[in-house]
Amino acid sequence: MLTPLEKIFLVIIILATAVAFFLPVLVKIRIILAGQPKARFSSLGRRFLDAFTKVFFQRCTLKNERVWTGLMHVFIFYGALSFDTFTLNHTLEGFIPNFYLFGQTGFGLVFSFLIDLFAILVMVGIGFLAFRRFVIRPPAYETSRLDSAIIYLLITAATLSFLYFESFAIAHHPATQRWAFLGGWLSSLIQKANLSPALIAQHFKISWWVHLIVVYGFIAYVPHSKYFHMFAGPVNVFFRNDQAMGALPHLDIEHSEVFGVSQAIDFTWKDLLDAFACVECGRCQDACPAYATEKALSPKMIIYNLRRHLLRNKKEIIQHSREALPSLMTECFTADEIWSCTTCGACLHVCPVEIEHIPKLVGLRQGEVLMEGRFPAELNSFFRNVETNSNPWGIGFADRANWTEGLGVKTLAEHPEAEYLFWVGCAFSFDEAGQKIARSLVKLFQAAGVDFAILGQEEKCCGDSVKRLGNEYLYQLLAQENLTNLARYKVKKIIVGCPHGYNTLKNEYPQLLPLLPDLNEEDKKLLQSIEVIHHSQFLEYLITTGRLKLKKPFSGRVIIHDSCYLSRHNQIIASPRQILKWAGQNQVTWLEAENSREHTFCCGAGGGLMWTEETQGTRINRQRTRELLSHQPEIIISACPFCQTMLSDGLKDENREDVRVLDLAQLLTEVVAI
Ligand code: SF4
Ligand code: SF4
Numbered sequence: 001m002l003t004p005l006e007k008i009f010l011v012i013i014i015l016a017t018a019v020a021f022f023l024p025v026l027v028k029i030r031i032i033l034a035g036q037p038k039a040r041f042s043s044l045g046r047r048f049l050d051a052f053t054k055v056f057f058q059r060c061t062l063k064n065e066r067v068w069t070g071l072m073h074v075f076i077f078y079g080a081l082s083f084d085t086f087t088l089n090h091t092l093e094g095f096i097p098n099f100y101l102f103g104q105t106g107f108g109l110v111f112s113f114l115i116d117l118f119a120i121l122v123m124v125g126i127g128f129l130a131f132r133r134f135v136i137r138p139p140a141y142e143t144s145r146l147d148s149a150i151i152y153l154l155i156t157a158a159t160l161s162f163l164y165f166e167s168f169a170i171a172h173h174p175a176t177q178r179w180a181f182l183g184g185w186l187s188s189l190i191q192k193a194n195l196s197p198a199l200i201a202q203h204f205k206i207s208w209w210v211h212l213i214v215v216y217g218f219i220a221y222v223p224h225s226k227y228f229h230m231f232a233g234p235v236n237v238f239f240r241n242d243q244a245m246g247a248l249p250h251l252d253i254e255h256s257e258v259f260g261v262s263q264a265i266d267f268t269w270k271d272l273l274d275a276f277a278c279v280e281c282g283r284c285q286d287a288c289p290a291y292a293t294e295k296a297l298s299p300k301m302i303i304y305n306l307r308r309h310l311l312r313n314k315k316e317i318i319q320h321s322r323e324a325l326p327s328l329m330t331e332c333f334t335a336d337e338i339w340s341c342t343t344c345g346a347c348l349h350v351c352p353v354e355i356e357h358i359p360k361l362v363g364l365r366q367g368e369v370l371m372e373g374r375f376p377a378e379l380n381s382f383f384r385n386v387e388t389n390s391n392p393w394g395i396g397f398a399d400r401a402n403w404t405e406g407l408g409v410k411t412l413a414e415h416p417e418a419e420y421l422f423w424v425g426c427a428f429s430f431d432e433a434g435q436k437i438a439r440s441l442v443k444l445f446q447a448a449g450v451d452f453a454i455l456g457q458e459e460k461c462c463g464d465s466v467k468r469l470g471n472e473y474l475y476q477l478l479a480q481e482n483l484t485n486l487a488r489y490k491v492k493k494i495i496v497g498c499p500h501g502y503n504t505l506k507n508e509y510p511q512l513l514p515l516l517p518d519l520n521e522e523d524k525k526l527l528q529s530i531e532v533i534h535h536s537q538f539l540e541y542l543i544t545t546g547r548l549k550l551k552k553p554f555s556g557r558v559i560i561h562d563s564c565y566l567s568r569h570n571q572i573i574a575s576p577r578q579i580l581k582w583a584g585q586n587q588v589t590w591l592e593a594e595n596s597r598e599h600t601f602c603c604g605a606g607g608g609l610m611w612t613e614e615t616q617g618t619r620i621n622r623q624r625t626r627e628l629l630s631h632q633p634e635i636i637i638s639a640c641p642f643c644q645t646m647l648s649d650g651l652k653d654e655n656r657e658d659v660r661v662l663d664l665a666q667l668l669t670e671v672v673a674i
Helices: 004-033 044-056 067-095 107-136 145-172 181-192 197-224 226-238 269-277 283-287 299-312 314-318 346-350 358-372 379-389 425-430 432-447 464-468 472-488 499-515 521-528 535-544 564-568 574-584 606-611 620-629 641-653 664-671
Strands: 420-423 493-496 531-534 556-560 588-591 635-638 660-663
Touching: 004 067, 004 197, 004 226, 004 269, 004 314, 044 226, 067 107, 067 145, 067 197, 107 145, 107 181, 145 181, 145 197, 145 226, 197 226, 226 269, 269 299, 269 358, 283 299, 283 346, 299 314, 299 358, 346 564, 358 464, 358 472, 379 464, 379 472, 379 606, 420 432, 425 432, 425 641, 432 535, 432 641, 432 664, 464 472, 464 499, 464 606, 472 499, 472 521, 493 499, 493 535, 499 521, 499 531, 499 564, 531 535, 535 574, 535 664, 556 574, 574 588, 574 664, 606 641, 620 641, 635 641, 635 664, 641 660, 660 664
Parallel strands: 420 493, 493 531, 556 588, 556 635, 635 660
Antiparallel strands: none
16 A cells, blocks of 8 residues: 555654653653552452453443543543554554455454444544533643643544545445445545545545544654553552552551651652543542632642652652752642641542542651651640540540449450450540440440440550551551550450541551561461451441340431541441431431432541641531531431531531431430330
8 A cells, every 4th residue: 555665654653653652651650660669569360350340341430420521431432442443453554455454244344333433422522521621611620721632632633534534445445334334424425526536546545644643643642641641540540559448558667767758759659650640530629528618638739730740850750869859848739738638538439540649648747747847736735645645635544434434334454355345435535425425335235235345544546647647656656555455355356436446446457567566476366357346337236136126216307427437438338327227217307418428528527637727718517517407407417426526516607506416326325225
């Protein structure tokens, strides 16, 4: 088909495209490799299968609320796959006349049909996305508009040049039509125009070159743009976090010289890969409670600004030049951003390419707290209270079990063979509202004949807030003391009343064990095998085994507020609902918030923000309370002491103290036979 000179020109185009493509890819790979180590190489087969099914079947984009956008992305994704395959065919056709990859029968016919179908669907998809981005202009799409415009134009040009080529190819060689319905129709128009065979042959050749140059231009452009996510996104999904979502990584304090993240090279290679995988879809921003309440934080902008910083400082990063590299907190992020995150996980949950925002934000907090000694002023007393009395309230540690007065609760020291340890936690021990929940739980345990004990004065703060506020050193001290006590009493089962404590004990303490030199291997094995149960799961168990009996069902309009650390981070969604169904029988009107279950909206207390001042924008708890109140509930049910406090405050602010906020345990004490 091509003359020898044209073939040389084609080879030059291929080589130039390869250089334009691989040079920026190489730079990005070198930047990523400059990051700190991160173990993400386990279970490679499962990782591959997971990534393949997520990407190939587009579960990544179809998984969340933007149904139409997801569908359009599916059109473009499969269209791109078809066009990529066609490009291979098109290039080889330049060297081998009449080459056709799939033959003249079977899949060859189907492929010719599919590629015409996707030519239409891709144009529909591009039209939809361009309308959304440039006419509707949602805030989530505010970045990289020129980049998007260039890519939309290149895809449109590639599709139109394909149709130009296909129609003249069919007009020139009618046998190549196969099942190409669109190309066949366009070529019939060419036939009707009575063009001479020589002119058709000329257009056939020109259109071949036009399509080839447009497609190779597109390939060369992609790694220079945000559309590099086409490659980095699937790789990122492959290296996704396959551990518990709520577990944050630990610092190896013993062997580290730098604590937390101050410069880009302090991030792990996976954090740096995240920055290049971002689609800039803004789903995380739309889901973020901090962004929704006018705080400085947008999880999308965290990733976007990190990528710009990496590219701006690529030389220093690749050379690992700590002296020449600017600090992230002076060039890239602000204190208002990093201290606004509630670690609710909504961003991680909706991200189509599994980007992990929370470890980055907490890593930056660690850098600020441990390296710079910079943090919100109100945390001074918080850290001091935890250091001296092992609880954030600062009440003497000796008073930790005062709430049990008159209940006949034993400590493990008094009853070491107890089947269950009731991990009380700081909120249940010291906060007045939390103490009421703890007392309700004890009454239920006693009514059901549960053999349990508490640690009493020996229990320390679990360290959830301390860790998320960046004080990893203090967290590990608390964890070490708690783990030593658990090992000493050979605890096998723990019931936890607070989702934050549940997450820390279940997901974070086991991961910390290899870093604790003071525990022997036998203790570590025992600690690894402890069963941690949230009280909602345990109450469900007591009901289903008949150990709690219904006295009278409750009634009214009831709505559940799902705690982020139960529903999203730990997928405990069914247990609270099952309990309420049983307790309400047929006398309750169930209400479900728009943001519920794994899509719940944070109460504002997570990430240690229970202990900081919320000065920007609307208070998060108020926004959540308003959402719940819009359903006109009489009772709001939660299963977290922090959520209960935040929602009670929200109701006060809204002058709606007629609405009750109850923990599941409190509700059950009203309806079961005690
Ligand atoms: S964890 Fe929650 S608050 Fe933090 S950035 Fe993500 S969505 Fe926003
Ligand atoms: S981080 Fe994920 S959800 Fe957020 S903009 Fe990037 S790709 Fe979208």
